[in-house]
Amino acid sequence: MKIIYNKILPTKKFKAINLFGIIFVRKEHGTLTNIQLNHESIHTAQAKEMLFLFFYIFYVFEWLFRLIQYRNSMEAYYNISFEREAYENQDNPNYLKQRKFYSFIKYYSKKQH
Numbered sequence: 001m002k003i004i005y006n007k008i009l010p011t012k013k014f015k016a017i018n019l020f021g022i023i024f025v026r027k028e029h030g031t032l033t034n035i036q037l038n039h040e041s042i043h044t045a046q047a048k049e050m051l052f053l054f055f056y057i058f059y060v061f062e063w064l065f066r067l068i069q070y071r072n073s074m075e076a077y078y079n080i081s082f083e084r085e086a087y088e089n090q091d092n093p094n095y096l097k098q099r100k101f102y103s104f105i106k107y108y109s110k111k112q113h
Contacts, residue, residue: 001044003032013074018043020052039090042099046082049101055082081107 009024010017047055066076084107089095
């Protein structure tokens with residue numbers, strides 16, 4: 001996985017964004033911790049199994065749905081199934097070794113925040 005430090009991506013609210021398996025990190029936020037790197041690795045696995053393009057389409061549509069549901073952009077973000085899976089398992093360095101395909105599906109109905 002390639003990591004690119006820059007001053008543009010992602011927005012200032014976030015430290016990193018994963019685009020097609022390349023992680024963009026804002027320089028002012030410093031380097032990624034192992035936990036953050038694991039979080040982004042989980043997103044890479046999710047995106048690969050959805051052939052990347054479908055991952056981003058579903059991600060945006062689910063965020064829009066959650067935005068209507070919660071009426072708060074950050075709460076919508078934290079309740080996207082892909083994010084729930086990544087946040088819940090980012091502390092487990094072995095998660096990707098034991099993760100089953102499409103594991104994010106079980107997080108659709110589970111509220112995180």
